[in-house]
Structure formats: C-alpha cells, structure tokens
Amino acid sequence: MKKVFQSEWMSRSVDALLPVFATLAALLVGAIMLLFLGVNPVEAYSALWDGAFGSTNSIAETLVKATPLLLVALGICIAFRGNVINIGGEGQMVVGALLATWIGLTFTNAPGWVIIVLALSSGFLGGAVWGGIPGVLKAYFNVNEILSTVMMNAIAIQLMNFMLRGPMIDPAQADLASKIPQTARLLDIFQLPRLAPTRLHLGALIAVVLAVLVYILLWRTTLGYRIRAVGQNPHASRYAGINVPRHMVMALLFAGAFAGLAGAIQVYGVNYRMITDGSASGFTGSAGFNGIVAALFGQLHPLWSIPASILFGALLVGANKMQRMVQVPSALIIALNGLVVVFVVSSEIWRRYRQHRRLVAVRDEESPPPPDQAEVQKEAQQ
Amino acid sequence: MISDLFSTTVLIGILASGIRLATPYLYAAIGETFSQRSGVLNLGVEGQMLLGSFAAFYVTLITGNMWLGLLAAILVGAAMGLAMSFVTVNLHAKQGISGIGFYLFGLGMSDLLFQKLVGTVETVRGFPRLSIPVLSGIPGVGDIFFNQNFLVYGAYLLVPVAWFVLNKTTLGLKIRSVGENPDAADSLGVSVNRIRYFTIILGGIFSGIAGASLSIALLNVFQQNMTSGLGFIAVALVYFGGWRPLGVLGGALLFSMVNSLQLWVQVLGIPIPSELAVMMPYILTIIVLVAVASKIRAPSALTKPFEREG
Numbered sequence: 186m187k188k189v190f191q192s193e194w195m196s197r198s199v200d201a202l203l204p205v206f207a208t209l210a211a212l213l214v215g216a217i218m219l220l221f222l223g224v225n226p227v228e229a230y231s232a233l234w235d236g237a238f239g240s241t242n243s244i245a246e247t248l249v250k251a252t253p254l255l256l257v258a259l260g261i262c263i264a265f266r267g268n269v270i271n272i273g274g275e276g277q278m279v280v281g282a283l284l285a286t287w288i289g290l291t292f293t294n295a296p297g298w299v300i301i302v303l304a305l306s307s308g309f310l311g312g313a314v315w316g317g318i319p320g321v322l323k324a325y326f327n328v329n330e331i332l333s334t335v336m337m338n339a340i341a342i343q344l345m346n347f348m349l350r351g352p353m354i355d356p357a358q359a360d361l362a363s364k365i366p367q368t369a370r371l372l373d374i375f376q377l378p379r380l381a382p383t384r385l386h387l388g389a390l391i392a393v394v395l396a397v398l399v400y401i402l403l404w405r406t407t408l409g410y411r412i413r414a415v416g417q418n419p420h421a422s423r424y425a426g427i428n429v430p431r432h433m434v435m436a437l438l439f440a441g442a443f444a445g446l447a448g449a450i451q452v453y454g455v456n457y458r459m460i461t462d463g464s465a466s467g468f469t470g471s472a473g474f475n476g477i478v479a480a481l482f483g484q485l486h487p488l489w490s491i492p493a494s495i496l497f498g499a500l501l502v503g504a505n506k507m508q509r510m511v512q513v514p515s516a517l518i519i520a521l522n523g524l525v526v527v528f529v530v531s532s533e534i535w536r537r538y539r540q541h542r543r544l545v546a547v548r549d550e551e552s553p554p555p556p557d558q559a560e561v562q563k564e565a566q567q
Numbered sequence: 568m569i570s571d572l573f574s575t576t577v578l579i580g581i582l583a584s585g586i587r588l589a590t591p592y593l594y595a596a597i598g599e600t601f602s603q604r605s606g607v608l609n610l611g612v613e614g615q616m617l618l619g620s621f622a623a624f625y626v627t628l629i630t631g632n633m634w635l636g637l638l639a640a641i642l643v644g645a646a647m648g649l650a651m652s653f654v655t656v657n658l659h660a661k662q663g664i665s666g667i668g669f670y671l672f673g674l675g676m677s678d679l680l681f682q683k684l685v686g687t688v689e690t691v692r693g694f695p696r697l698s699i700p701v702l703s704g705i706p707g708v709g710d711i712f713f714n715q716n717f718l719v720y721g722a723y724l725l726v727p728v729a730w731f732v733l734n735k736t737t738l739g740l741k742i743r744s745v746g747e748n749p750d751a752a753d754s755l756g757v758s759v760n761r762i763r764y765f766t767i768i769l770g771g772i773f774s775g776i777a778g779a780s781l782s783i784a785l786l787n788v789f790q791q792n793m794t795s796g797l798g799f800i801a802v803a804l805v806y807f808g809g810w811r812p813l814g815v816l817g818g819a820l821l822f823s824m825v826n827s828l829q830l831w832v833q834v835l836g837i838p839i840p841s842e843l844a845v846m847m848p849y850i851l852t853i854i855v856l857v858a859v860a861s862k863i864r865a866p867s868a869l870t871k872p873f874e875r876e877g
Contacts, residue, residue: 218679222683270663270664272663272667322853322856322857326857326860326861327860327861328853328856328857328860329806329856329860329865331608331610331663332802332803332806332852332856333853333856335796335799335800335802335803336803336849336850336852336853336856337853338796339796339799339800339846339849340846340849340850343842343843343845343846343849344842344846346842347840347842347843350840350842351840464792464795466792474667474671477664477667478671481664513679513683514678514679514682514683516674516675516676516678516679516682516791517675517679518675519671519674519675519678520671520672520674520675520676520679521675522671522675523614523667523668523669523670523671523672523673523674523675523676524668524672525668526664526665526667526668526671527650527654527660527665527668527669527672530654530660530661530664530665530668531654531658531660531665533658533659533660533661534658534659534660537659
C-alpha cells in the first residue's frame with residue numbers, strides 16, 4: 186500500500202512539473218533559433234532575465250504586465266474547466282475597456298473612488314456580455330464557441346476603431362491631422378492608486394484577490410462544482426439534474442467578465458486612456474491570447490495561474506530589453522509562447538497515461554470503491 | 568459620393584477586386600474543409616498562412632522567382648501541417664488549443680524572421696496579370712473574371728476539384744468515413760491516422776498558398792501580422808459553408824465582396840464609417856452559423872482524437 190502512495194506522489198509531482206519541462210523545451214528551441222540568427226543564446230537570455238527582474242522598476246513592470254494575463258487566465262480557468270473554449274479574450278478586454286473609459290470620461294464630477302468602482306464593474310459587465318453572447322449561442326443554438334468568440338473579437342476591434350476615431354476621440358486629436366485613435370486622458374483622481382514608487386498599481390492586488398475568490402468559486406461553491414461537472418461529463422451532469430446549458434453560459438460569462446475587467450484595469454491602472462493602433466493587440470498587447478497560455482501553464486488552477494502569469498509577464502517585459510541589448514526582435518517571445526502551448530497540450534498524453542496507471546495500481550491493491558453517485562446527486566441538488 | 572458607386576466602371580472595379588480578394592479565403596478554407604471532413608479542426612491556419620506568406624515573399628525577394636516563392640510557401644505549410652498532425656493525431660492534443668499554439672508560433676516567427684532577414688518595407692514582383700485570350704475581351708465580364716493572376720484562377724479551379732475529390736473518389740470516401748465514424752473506417756482497413764496526416768498536411772499546404780497569394784500575388788509586400796484574422800475567418804467559412812466546397816465558395820465571396828465594397832467606399836471618399844462596413848460580414852457569419860448549426864451536422868468525429876479500442 187505504502188509503495189503505491191509513494192509512486193503516486195512521484196507521478197503527481199511529475200505531472201505538476203510538465204509545464205516547466207514544456208517551457209524549458211520551448212526555451213531550448215528558442216536557443217537553437219537564436220544560434221541560427223547568429224545571436225549568443227546565453228547573452229540573449231541573460232538580457233531577458235535582466236529586463237524582467239534586474240531592478241525594482243523592472244520587477245514592477247513584470248507585475249504590471251502580469252496583471253491582465255492573470256485576470257484573463259482566471260476567466261480561462263473557469264471556462265476551460267467547464268469545457269468551453271474562450272478565444273474571445275481580446276474582444277472582451279476591448280469592450281470592457283470601452284465601457285469603463287466611457288464612464289470615466291462622462292461622469293467627471295463624481296468622487297474618484299465612486300468612478301473607479303463603477304468603471305471596473307462596468308468593465309466586468311461589458312466583458313460578461315461579450316462573452317455571454319457566444320455562451321448563449323453555444324448552449325442554446327449549438328454554435329461552436331471557438332468560431333463565435335473569434336467573430337466577436339473582430340466585431341469588438343471594429344467597434345473600438347469606430348469609437349476611438351469617432352464619438353470618443355480625444356478632442357485634442359480631433360483637431361489634428363494625425364487623428365491618433367485615442368480617447369482623452371482620465372482625470373488624475375480616477376486613476377488606480379500606485380502601490381510603490383513604480384508603475385505597479387492596485388489592479389495587481391485586485392487580480393491576486395480575485396484568484397483566491399475564483400479558487401473558492403471553483404472548489405468551494407455549488408456553482409463552481411456544477412461548472413466543473415458539466416465540463417467533465419455533460420451527460421452525467423444532466424442526469425444528476427444540473428442545467429447544462431445554463432452552466433455553459435455561466436462559464437463563458439465569467440471568462441468574458443474577467444477579460445473585461447482586465448481591459449478596464451489596463452485603462453485605469455496603466456494607460457489612463459484608451460489608445461490603439463487599429464488592431465486589438467494595439468490596446469491589449471495580446472493579453473487575451475497570452476492569458477490562455479498562462480492559464481494552461483498554471484494547469485487551469487487559479488492559484489497556480491499567479492506564478493504562471495508572472496512568468497509570462499516577465500518574458501514579455503524581458504523581451505524588450507533583449508531586443509535593445511542583442512537586437513533580437515521581441516516577436517521571438519510570441520513564437521516561444523506558441524511553442525509552450527503546443528508542448529503543454531502535447532504533454533497531456535503522459536499525464537493521462539499515468540493517471541490511468543495510478544487507477545490500475547489502486548484497483549489492483551484493493552477492490553475499487555463504487556463511483557460516488559449518491560454524493561454527486563446530493564451536491565447537485567443543493 | 569454615393570451615386571459614384573453605381574457607375575459601371577466602379578461596379579466592375581468592385582466585382583473584380585471582390586473576385587480577387589476571395590483568393591486567400593478560398594485556399595485556406597478549402598484546405599481546412601479537407602481536414603475537418605476527416606475529423607480534425609486545425610485552428611493554426613492563421614499561423615500557417617503567416618509563415619507561408621513570409622516564406623513566399625522572402626524567397627521571391629531573394630531569387631526574383633515567384634514560382635520558387637510559391638514552392639517555399641508550400642513546403643513551409645506542409646512542415647507546419649506535419650507538426651500539427653503529429654501533435655493532434657499521435658499525441659491526442661486538444662485540437663482547438665494546440666491550434667492557438669501554432670497560430671502564436673506562426674505570428675511570432677514570421678515577424679521575427681521578417682525583422683531579422685528583411686527589416687524594411689520592400690515590394691516584390693509577384694504573379695503578373697494573366698489575361699485569358701478572347702474571354703478577357705468580353706466587356707465587363709472579361710475585366711471581372713478573366714483579367715486576374717494565376718493564383719486567383721487556381722483558387723477558383725480548386726473548388727470543383729475539391730468537390731470532385733471529396734464526393735466522387737475513393738480517397739474522398741475514406742476522408743469522409745474517417746471524419747464520420749473512425750472506428751468503422753478502421754475496421755474496414757482504412758488507416759485513420761494516415762488519412763488524417765494526409766488531410767492536415769494538405770490543409771497546411773493550402774494555408775501556405777493562401778499566405779503566398781497575399782504576399783506575392785495580391786499585395787506583393789509582407790508586413791507583421793499581415794493576415795490580421797483572415798485565417799480564423801477561413802476556419803469559420805468551413806462551418807459557414809456546411810463543410811462543402813461550394814458553400815465555402817459562397818461564404819468566401821460574401822466576405823471578399825463586402826471587403827472590396829468597403830475599400831472602394833474609402834477610395835471614393837464616401838462618408839460612411841468603414842469600421843461599420845467591415846463589421847458586417849462578421850455579424851452575418853454569426854447569424855449564418857446560428858442558421859447552419861441547426862440544419863447541417865458537423866462531421867461526427869470532429870475534434871475527437873482516434874484511439875483503437877482494446
């Protein structure tokens with residue numbers, strides 16, 4: 186019996202380390218690419234490390250970059266656990282940010298904290314609507330959510346370009362020939378307070394608190410339990426009396442809401458205005474995609490998503506330094522992020538294999554307990 | 568002004584560029600149709616297109632030969648398809664997510680290589696206009712259909728060929744059976760894995776050509792994230808077209824015609840916000856997806872990895 190537990194512990198730790206191996210493999214491939222480009226990989230990676238953690242300021246920058254990644258990742262944890270795939274983070278961030286910015290530019294007489302609370306909640310709601318639409322389409326009209334979220338991204342980009350070039354354009358820009366698509370700057374009292382004499386802002390703290398709340402939601406509440414049950418086995422969930430379509434919608438609502446909040450925080454904590462170059466990434470910095478990477482890396486666990494987001498925040502910040510020091514375009518990091526995703530999802534097969542072996546080992550050791558049907562039903566009916 | 572839109576020359580211009588702009592959608596979406604009919608959702612199309620586009624551009628720039636450029640795009644697309652096949656067929660990775668991984672890889676890699684190897688905006692001499700004798704002389708129709716370049720004609724030829732292969736050949740039957748019921752196909756001696764490798768690599772090749780059609784036939788330049796979501800739309804077009812080449816053609820034309828109209832509206836200086844026009848095909852796609860979802864069934868084994876029982 187003891188031996189089984191030992192090997193189980195071993196095999197579980199290997200599972201937990203799989204994303205680390207995946208990242209190391211991606212960095213190794215990156216090193217080979219650097220060699221081909223005639224760059225010393227050691228020099229490039231040490232510039233990257235230095236750029237991400239070399240000084241107080243760079244650590245703060247890393248955390249600032251990690252904040253939207255973590256928020257998006259939290260939504261992704263909920264969605265993917267509910268077995269719905271949300272590719273719409275970019276659009277949800279944009280819509281949340283648009284709504285939040287509109288609040289701050291319209292109600293200029295209100296006290297600062299009122300506007301901040303109002304703006305962040307409207308970002309949350311705006312994102313929820315943008316995620317909820319594909320959710321309803323999937324749950325009730327059988328429309329593939331991957332496609333609809335991609336379409337919603339494209340629609341959000343055009344909405345953003347229209348608003349920032351038209352109704353919401355900075356009055357100063359409207360008179361200029363350049364017409365940079367950006368809004369006016371938020372009043373100083375509406376800006377999220379800073380946590381240290383760096384650019385680190387309250388949003389980072391909000392994201393960490395939310396990570397704990399999402400953990401509680403997923404593993405300590407009936408709603409979270411049901412979302413996970415629907416994700417694991419929709420048929421069994423339906424027999425257990427769970428309203429499957431409603432929980433699919435909930436999963437996408439949450440995913441959208443957290444991305445929308447990420448967008449709002451990006452405006453109120455970092456840029457103090459909404460600005461774009463005409464593409465979604467011009468505003469989001471691709472956080473809607475990179476948040477997926479961080480969530481996968483954190484094994485779809487909200488608390489593990491915290492270090493995962495910091496890691497990818499660090500890669501993004503460090504990439505800029507690497508570009509300056511050794512002239513390697515920061516696009517390398519995007520390519521490596523892609524490889525991390527591919528490696529992580531590919532390595533799942535070993536985890537499933539070992540999970541299977543663990544089950545067999547336990548079954549050989551003792552006769553297996555019957556599946557907890559009674560408990561499933563009891564919890565579902567609560 | 569708005570009335571300018573209705574002059575004959577402008578209408579011919581809109582239709583001709585609409586026909587031309589459908590090219591990348593057609594290659595990518597027809598390729599994707601093959602892989603989806605065999606049960607594999609390849610979401611990496613955008614990344615394959617970007618790398619194919621860069622490869623075609625770079626090789627054409629260096630050698631001055633667009634055919635070599637096209638070949639490079641084909642090879643790059645095939646290599647990406649091979650990697651995707653291994654990951655989804657052998658390692659059973661989740662198709663949607665691994666596709667996003669390949670997208671990010673293509674996005675970053677094409678940008679990295681462009682900045683390192685080219686660096687500045689350069690134009691290449693791509694596929695020239697190839698007028699079809701006699702037909703191109705027909706007033707109106709000639710300019711719309713028969714004054715295009717080689718890759719445009721190829722895209723439209725691909726539609727009936729794909730229809731024929733999928734519906735009238737043994738290979739097509741095997742592809743469809745693998746996508747509908749891999750267990751049954753396997754028991755009848757069809758190699759599920761081999762068929763899927765074939766269709767995913769084929770999809771990669773066509774995505775590569777789709778990318779090349781942008782960089783060495785339609786625009787003759789390369790820039791960062793040049794496809795800007797085109798590959799994702801191509802995936803949606805497969806659903807839009809109900810997994811049939813003819814339906815895909817309809818969807819591709821819808822997108823390209825609206826795009827072309829929107830470009831001309833801007834050129835003519837008509838004061839309609841172009842963003843709202845660009846938004847329309849996406850909204851329409853969602854509506855069509857709702858309509859299609861209840862009527863046309865996706866291949867049963869779509870996104871499901873195949874594993875032999877036992």
